[in-house]
Amino acid sequence: MKNYIYSTLVLFFIGINTYGQSPTWSVNENNFQYTMSFVAFVNIDGTNLTSTNDKVAAFVNGECRGVTNLTYVASGDSYYAYLTVFSNENNETLNFKIYESTNDVVKDVPKTKSFEINGHYGNLFQAFSIASPTLSNSAEILDFNFSGVQIVDKLILGNQITLDIDNNENVTALNAIFDLSLGAKLFLGTTHQISGSNSIDFSNPVQFQVLSEDQSVLKQWEVIVNLSLGSATYYKKDAVCYEGGVIKVLFTENNQEVVLSKSDIPYATQSISNGETIFNNLEAGDYKVKVGGNVKEITIKLKE
Template sequence: MIKSYFIFLFLCLITLNTKAQNPNWSVNTASYQYSMTFTSFLNIDGRTLTSLDDTVAAIVNDEIRGVSSVEYVASLNKYVTYLSVFANTDNETISFKIYDSTNDNVIDVVKNQDFIIDGNIGGILQSFSIAKPALNAGAILNSFAFSGVTSTSQTITNNKIDIVLPFETNLTNLIVDFSLSDGASFLVDNEKQTSGVSKQDFTNPVIYKVLSEDESKLIAYEVNVTIETESSNPSEIVLTSDFGLFVNKAPLLINLETSTPLTNLLKETISVTNAIVLSVEKNNDLNYSIQIVPIQQGEFSIELPKNSVQSTGDVGNLASNKLVFNYDIVNPYVLSTKRNNPIDEITDNDTLEFIVIFSEAVENVSVTDFESVSDSEIALTKETDSKYIVTITNIDDIKGAVSLNIKETNSIKDKASNVLLNSVINPHQN
């Protein structure tokens, strides 16, 4: 009885002290000519793996092609793996398995990567994520403000944030409130910030970076904070138009609303690209009508940069919003048509399928815009804004050429409302 007790106790002690062991993953590097490297991090169910016994394996054609364990990088307080993957040919598909030592479990990761000879993916800051489930790739700054301080104005353009704070605000110790895409991180000098907690000196511009949860995207924002002077009252200018993004007529009428009267709004003070300012008409102290004309086809825009005009007291304006348009006066047309199925010119099929490609993106394309031989039936499938599949059926009794035409009167237009040039699609022998 005593002997049995000691055997049982011995087995219990072995069980309690047994450490979870990595699976028997290994790779014979001498069998392969080429390699590529990954700097990656491992994540299971939203938990980044931090044990030095946690391991990742790269799999190609059910073979182990690379193995690496987690390492700690003190400079960024981060756990990564330096994974080398080996192959003899380019473009092989790599999949991944993770060994989670905490739970003594091997997990298949639903993520693939093509092998690139001498390729290098990921870095210490932006590591390649190997995770199950996949992490969020969004890197969006939804909001940015200061705790306890209401800004006088704020503009965000081209990843640049300009903020004006009330007179006598202390810029040296401001607490930032922000919101980001799910799981994303907000960084200053690669140090993670906490909304409502982290403090920053904004005496000079500060570069913030939004890093997506999966670390695939890193977007930088330059934040410039200024203090309004005691007597300043900068004009807030808003530009509006009844025109949409695509236009085919000129001139365009732009409406300008200002929060304070302006003293020097002239054609020369308005910033336009690929356009000229035709006229500026003052309707009242706070409203103007501006006419602009695009110079040539393509994108054109209008805006008033910061301090381009002044209000009473020679106080410059805040930057206006930017209106962007696309000038298009070219009518769309049928660029090409090709028999898709069957491809033989002469056929006895009851169904003919054509690929119709327009010269640009078009709208309002419907089956009623097409016509063919008498009693035939037409079906339409949109593949892209400029590519359509047209199917003709019920033609088994037809002997001779089967034509497919676009009706002279149709509803097809491009995004700028230019109507379709009349086109006849070549007939095909049936």
């Protein structure tokens, strides 16, 4: 009997410790004329909260202006805060607090928001972030490759990535491998793509979306895959004190543009004629030759 009473008391006090300090946040909606709303995800220390006992509230100068528990949404397989905030005027500064039920703690949120009459922020795809500490708002593709495919040349310029690969590759089912900003996610349409575990048709330029960790930034990216148009052969002659070096390019297709770069800066451009083109009088240095999706790095040395 004593053991039963002891066990009951232990469970009782555990219950008090878990939920006994849940904040009694409340707002008298009848005192206010206007509302704004949020569909938010709630994050503490880099982890999204996943309990309907968790809460989030908005305050103005310490006065509670809105409070809600988290709601599970099956279509997104995630927990969201549907938060309505009340005010009598525009531009009041909203502060947020999070209650995490598992550890029975209240966290202040660094980010603030100005009240906007009838304003709405967030949706199930790109929710408003209520997080402590603040999450990253970067939505960059840092690198992009394909599993089992040699990249002949790669150019990342702005939000466009161009990749040159061998013309024997099947571009209709490439497995993309990519590195993103901290916590960011890559989407094709609204379908989340996992690096190294996908199959994407790159016959035409592909439009991706990258969503930042805090979901405040959704950046559009274009990835273009070019197949080599033929085979190239390269010859070179080093420079001497009285004469510059030479690079000769042979290519199987005429009229193809040949771009010669030095330190990744375009140096000269010529076209293939009668199966070849020649760059003369080159100073010593490292060059990159690109033609028809083929790239070759060539070093011109100075002979004494």
